Amino acid sequence: MSEPVIGIEKLQELISRGPFNQWLNFTVLKSDGEGVEIRAAWREEWVVNPERRYTHGGILAAIVDVAADYAIAAQLGRPVPTIDIRVDYHKAALPGDLVAKAHVVRIGSQYSTAEAWLYDREGALVASGRGTYFTASPK
Amino acid sequence: MSEPVIGIEKLQELISRGPFNQWLNFTVLKSDGEGVEIRAAWREEWVVNPERRYTHGGILAAIVDVAADYAIAAQLGRPVPTIDIRVDYHKAALPGDLVAKAHVVRIGSQYSTAEAWLYDREGALVASGRGTYFTASPK
C-alpha cells in the first residue's frame, strides 16, 4: 500500500464530475494508505422488485466499479478506464445508503487490479468484487 | 437451446416491474430458442464524463446482468437471483440506446450461466459478459 497522491477533496471533485456518479450521489469518506471509503446515497429508483424492495444488482456493480476505480485514482491522481469487473452478490441489500471500502490489489505500469467491499447500513457485507483497470500513462 | 416457456409480453411485464429496470427503460425486442434481445433507452444520467460523454461502465454492467438474467427467465418463467457477474468492456459507448443479445450457456438444477453481448446504435460491440444465477426451485 502506498500513500494517496491526491486528497479527499480532489477525489470528491473528480468523482462528482460525471452525471451518473452524481446520480449515485457519492461522498468520499476516507482515503489513506489503506484505500478509500465511499458512500452512495440510496434512492427509490434503485429497487429491483417492488414487493421485496431489494437494491438492483446493477447498482451494486456500479458502486463496486467506482470504488475500485477510485482506490486506484487516489494512487495515480486520475480515474482510469475499466477493462473488466467481476462482482459477487452476498446478501440482498435493503433500502439504505451503501458504503464501499476499496483498496488496490496491484498497481502495474499497463493495467492494475483493485477490490471493493460493499456494506449496508447495519454493516453487513452485501456485495464485493474486483476490477482490472487500464493504467498505462496517457500519451 | 430450448424454446422459451413465456412470451415476449410476459417477459416485458416481468422486466418492467422493478423501478431500476423502468429507469433503464427496457424493451424486450425478441425472445426465441436462440435467446433474448433487449433494448435500453439512453438517458443523460448515464454519462460518466461530461466532456467525453461516454456511458458509465456501471450502466453497461447493469444491462449485461439484466439481459443475461432474462435469457434464463425466458426458459424458467421467472427472473432469478444473481450469484455473480463478470463484464468485459470493449469500446467506449457514446450516447444512444443500447441493444443486448443474451443467451443461456447452461441451465442447471441449482445454478445456471448466461451470457450477454451489448451493442451501440452502429452495431459495434461495447461490452459483453456473463453471470451465474441461482436457479434452484423456490420452495
Add this chain to the structure above:
Amino acid sequence: MSEPVIGIEKLQELISRGPFNQWLNFTVLKSDGEGVEIRAAWREEWVVNPERRYTHGGILAAIVDVAADYAIAAQLGRPVPTIDIRVDYHKAALPGDLVAKAHVVRIGSQYSTAEAWLYDREGALVASGRGTYFTASPK
C-alpha cells in the same frame, strides 16, 4: 472474425514449446476465421477425487486459458500474456480427452478478450470461460 495470420503447424509448434502445454498434450485440430479447436489428451494425474474420478477444475481452467490465448495467437502470430481469466464449471468431466473451441471476442491494441468452450468425449459442455490478454505490441 478475421482470418488467422499463422497456420495450424505454426500454432502447434508454438503451443508445444512449453513444458506444461506438453504435459497437457495439446493437439491443434482446427484454426480458421471462426477460431481455434484444440484437444488435450487425458492423463491419470488430472483426477481430483480418486472415487468419483472427476477431472480437476484447475486442469479445465488451464485448458480454457490456453485455448482462449491461442485463439488470439492465431490472429496476432504469437501467444500473449494473460491479464485475467474467469471459468464457469458446468458439469463434472469424467476421464477422457477434452476438446476446447475458442474464439476472439475483441482484439484491441492494448488488451483483448477471448472465450473458450470445453467439451468432453460425448460432446457435453463441461466448462467455459473467458480471458483478458495483454496485446500491446512488444517494443
Add this chain to the structure above:
Amino acid sequence: MSEPVIGIEKLQELISRGPFNQWLNFTVLKSDGEGVEIRAAWREEWVVNPERRYTHGGILAAIVDVAADYAIAAQLGRPVPTIDIRVDYHKAALPGDLVAKAHVVRIGSQYSTAEAWLYDREGALVASGRGTYFTASPK
C-alpha cells in the same frame, strides 16, 4: 471469520487424496480463524515458456482454486464443488515453490465465496483470485 471445524492434519489428508493435488504437491501450512495457508512445491513441468521459465497461468489458477476451496473446507469439514473461478495475474512467477493464503469472503447456505492470494519465494504477489463454491448440504 469463524474457527475451523477440522484441523490441519485432516485438511492435509483431504487435500492429498486427489492425484492432481498430489501432483501439485500441496502442504497445508496453517489453518485458523483467518483462513488457510498452503504451499505448492514447484516442478519442472509447470513452465510455460522454455526460455523465460515463467510458471504457467493454469498452474496458478489451479492453486488459487484449491486454496480458496480449502478455506471453505476448513469451515465446513469437506471440500466443495467449484461453481466458477476468476484469477488475476500480477507478476510472472519464476521457478520456485508458491504459497497461497486463502480466506472465506462469505459462507452461504447454498453457495459461498472465497479468495486466495498467491506469493512466490520472495514473498511477491504473483496472482490472486476468487471462486464461488456450491455449499448446499449434501442430501
